[in-house]
Amino acid sequence: MKKLIxxxxxxxxxxxxxxxxxxGVILAFVLFTVLRDRGLLNRSITGMLVPICAxxxxxxxxxxxxxxxxxxxxxxxxxxxxxxxxxxxxAQSLQAAVPSAPVRLAIAILVxxxxxxxxxxxxxxxxxxxxxxxxxxxxxxxxxxxxxLINCLLVGCDSRGLHIAFNIxxxxxxxxxGMEPGGMAIIKGAQGATGTTTIASFTAGFILIMLxxxxxxxxxxSRAGRAIMALRDNRIAAESVGINITKYKLMAFITSAALxxxxxxxxxxxxxxxxxxxxxxxxxxxxxVYVVLGGLGRMWGSIIAAAVLYILPEALREFxxxxxxxxxxxxxxxxxxxxxxxxxxxxxxxxxxxKGVSSNG
Amino acid sequence: xxxLSYLISGISLGSVYAxxxxxxxxxxxxxxxxxxxxxxxxxVGGYISFCAMSYLELPGWLSVVLAMAVCxxxxxxxxxxxxxxxxxxTSLAVLITAIGVSYFLQNAAQLIWGASPxxxxxxxxxxxxxxxxxALQLFDGQLSIPYLSLLIMAVxxxxxVALTFFTGQTKLGKAMRACSEDKGAAQLMGINVxxxxxxxxxxxxxxxxxxxxxxxxxTTSLMPTxxxxxxxxxxxxxxxxxxxxxxxxxxxxILLGIIESLAKAYISTQLANAILFAxxxxxxLVRPSGLLGKYVPEKV
Numbered sequence: 119m120k121k122l123i124x125x126x127x128x129x130x131x132x133x134x135x136x137x138x139x140x141x142g143v144i145l146a147f148v149l150f151t152v153l154r155d156r157g158l159l160n161r162s163i164t165g166m167l168v169p170i171c172a173x174x175x176x177x178x179x180x181x182x183x184x185x186x187x188x189x190x191x192x193x194x195x196x197x198x199x200x201x202x203x204x205x206x207x208x209a210q211s212l213q214a215a216v217p218s219a220p221v222r223l224a225i226a227i228l229v230x231x232x233x234x235x236x237x238x239x240x241x242x243x244x245x246x247x248x249x250x251x252x253x254x255x256x257x258x259x260x261x262x263x264x265x266x267l268i269n270c271l272l273v274g275c276d277s278r279g280l281h282i283a284f285n286i287x288x289x290x291x292x293x294x295x296g297m298e299p300g301g302m303a304i305i306k307g308a309q310g311a312t313g314t315t316t317i318a319s320f321t322a323g324f325i326l327i328m329l330x331x332x333x334x335x336x337x338x339x340s341r342a343g344r345a346i347m348a349l350r351d352n353r354i355a356a357e358s359v360g361i362n363i364t365k366y367k368l369m370a371f372i373t374s375a376a377l378x379x380x381x382x383x384x385x386x387x388x389x390x391x392x393x394x395x396x397x398x399x400x401x402x403x404x405x406x407v408y409v410v411l412g413g414l415g416r417m418w419g420s421i422i423a424a425a426v427l428y429i430l431p432e433a434l435r436e437f438x439x440x441x442x443x444x445x446x447x448x449x450x451x452x453x454x455x456x457x458x459x460x461x462x463x464x465x466x467x468x469x470x471x472x473k474g475v476s477s478n479g
Numbered sequence: 480x481x482x483l484s485y486l487i488s489g490i491s492l493g494s495v496y497a498x499x500x501x502x503x504x505x506x507x508x509x510x511x512x513x514x515x516x517x518x519x520x521x522x523v524g525g526y527i528s529f530c531a532m533s534y535l536e537l538p539g540w541l542s543v544v545l546a547m548a549v550c551x552x553x554x555x556x557x558x559x560x561x562x563x564x565x566x567x568x569t570s571l572a573v574l575i576t577a578i579g580v581s582y583f584l585q586n587a588a589q590l591i592w593g594a595s596p597x598x599x600x601x602x603x604x605x606x607x608x609x610x611x612x613x614a615l616q617l618f619d620g621q622l623s624i625p626y627l628s629l630l631i632m633a634v635x636x637x638x639x640v641a642l643t644f645f646t647g648q649t650k651l652g653k654a655m656r657a658c659s660e661d662k663g664a665a666q667l668m669g670i671n672v673x674x675x676x677x678x679x680x681x682x683x684x685x686x687x688x689x690x691x692x693x694x695x696x697x698t699t700s701l702m703p704t705x706x707x708x709x710x711x712x713x714x715x716x717x718x719x720x721x722x723x724x725x726x727x728x729x730x731x732x733i734l735l736g737i738i739e740s741l742a743k744a745y746i747s748t749q750l751a752n753a754i755l756f757a758x759x760x761x762x763x764l765v766r767p768s769g770l771l772g773k774y775v776p777e778k779v
Contacts, residue, residue, distance in 0.1 A: 190571065190574075245760070245764070248763060251513060251718070251722065252763055252767060252768070255714070255715060255718045255759070255763070256759075258711065258715075259715065259756035259757075260756070260760070262756050263753040266749065266752055266753035267750070267753060269749060270747075270749050270750060285749070286747045286749065399711065403578055406578075407578065410571050410572065410574075414571070439589075439590055442582060442585075442586040443590065446579050446580070446583035446586060449576075449578070449582065450561055450576055450580065450583065453565070453572055453575050453579065454564050454565070454576070456572070457565050457567075457572050458564065
């Protein structure tokens with residue numbers, strides 16, 4: 119035991135933070151599972167468990183782009199959308215071939231992540247040469263484009279396979295895509311995915327969070343991660359020591375997109391009806407708020423912020439109509455308070471900062 | 480003829496975007512922040528003029544003046560309460576605060592005026608007293624240009640010329656340009672930077688009110704979320720033309736309106752926004768700092 123404690127003490131500070139993050143997620147999962155099984159959670163909280171998991175993954179993955187890579191992305195919901203709808207198509211069309219729901223969910227998440235990664239590559243390759251606010255606007259535009267494209271998408275499935283049509287004129291309906299009678303409609307244009315079998319579970323969400331953390335934290339602590347952070351801190355200096363800018367930027371961006379796709383698939387399979395307007399600009403902003411309030415580059419911060427802020431509007435229910443107003447005021451006040459020099463000085467006196475503590479815990 | 484009428488409707492929609500984009504671009508140029516609440520100031524302007532016309536029964540032009548006054552005060556108050564304390568903070572912190580302000584305005588509007596859309600009486604009604612379309616008839620009536628469109632275009636050109644004169648010739652305008660170039664140096668030259676930024680917000684918000692009235696006249700409806708999509712589009716217009724540049728915002732807005740109108744008419748109503756944003760992405764890839772933006776190479 120003593121040896122173990124000694125070993126833990128000998129670890130690097132960042133490693134300790136990482137282990138604490140994993141441990142915290144596991145404990146939270148066990149706690150909520152026990153509470154749920156005992157029936158101590160009310161219905162609204164139980165229903166929010168899977169979306170919270172999806173949003174935690176979204177926040178951690180966006181933190182990779184915004185906090186570690188240092189690029190502002192306003193279209194993260196676009197990747198979530200790609201992942202959600204490709205995941206739903208995969209899960210629905212494989213219903214007969216793969217009867218086991220957890221396996222199908224895993225396949226759907228993988229498919230979602232894959233498609234989102236492809237989308238991330240398509241967006242990332244040309245766009246990452248833009249900087250700052252221009253990158254932000256292009257990612258925003260991408261999110262809107264994805265939303266409109268999916269609004270035009272008609273997908274059905276029958277014994278002959280998938281039928282996909284693109285409703286550009288606005289005159290087609292789900293009956294025009296050449297399905298056999300008795301075929302199953304998966305995505306109905308602006309209505310979105312309908313009649314999806316909901317197979318997402320809290321356990322799957324937990325596993326996805328753990329996987330995301332393993333991927334992101336290992337990436338950040340690796341040689342590649344240090345290269346990415348060097349890019350963020352000083353692009354020119356990083357370039358001059360021989361770091362391949364495009365390669366590392368793309369690595370971070372595509373990883374982030376793929377994880378968002380996985381989260382989207384999990385989210386999509388949690389609802390029987392899902393329309394593309396769910397993944398609008400507002401959703402991207404929501405996730406960005408989680409990341410900024412949780413702390414840039416701080417993965418555990420993103421996790422806590424996502425969980426707390428997702429529940430907050432629900433917890434403010436007693437304010438009824440004033441709920442979102444209170445949320446907005448809380449948001450502004452928190453931003454003002456965290457950037458107030460006097461408060462910072464006060465906090466600095468109470469919690470003395472140790473030497474060598476990096477801001478990327 | 481059909482093409483011409485689509486083009487004209489595109490230009491008048493684009494003029495509204497251009498007025499919004501001018502506000503965006505001025506605020507960005509001086510405060511280096513993306514003011515996401517700008518779109519919601521438009522909405523507030525629309526509601527104020529709506530209330531002035533339907534409850535106080537004021538004439539249209541007076542309602543515009545009232546909306547401008549209220550929005551100017553609103554813009555200055557927002558800047559003073561929410562953005563001024565964050566002058567030294569990171570741009571992300573300011574962005575999130577702007578989003579908070581945007582949520583606040585939307586939800587406050589929803590509480591005050593309700594979520595359901597309100598019918599807005601356009602400044603220039605579509606039909607005149609005799610029931611004929613209120614439009615300029617050209618080529619034996621083959622081409623009809625609504626007077627509203629002409630009004631919108633005229634307002635846009637006036638605003639554009641006035642702003643160019645203001646930033647180029649007046650003392651305050653020069654102070655504004657100095658602040659956007661280098662805040663520290665401007666302060667050393669005796670320019671009150673904080674006041675200059677407040678004035679910029681005031682002008683931007685007044686323009687937003689004008690844009691709000693014109694936009695609502697164009698769409699004839701009003702909701703708490705009315706401002707958000709035009710806000711985003713105007714922001715893209717500002718980026719399209721080169722953010723920080725006043726002629727750029729004008730050009731970007733007009734082009735965006737034309738693309739949207741033509742895409743709706745000839746390609747697909749459903750995909751109009753997607754086409755718009757796709758064009759934006761392509762333009763940014765070819766000219767990374769926008770159509771009229773200055774490319775500033777990075778020096779080591």
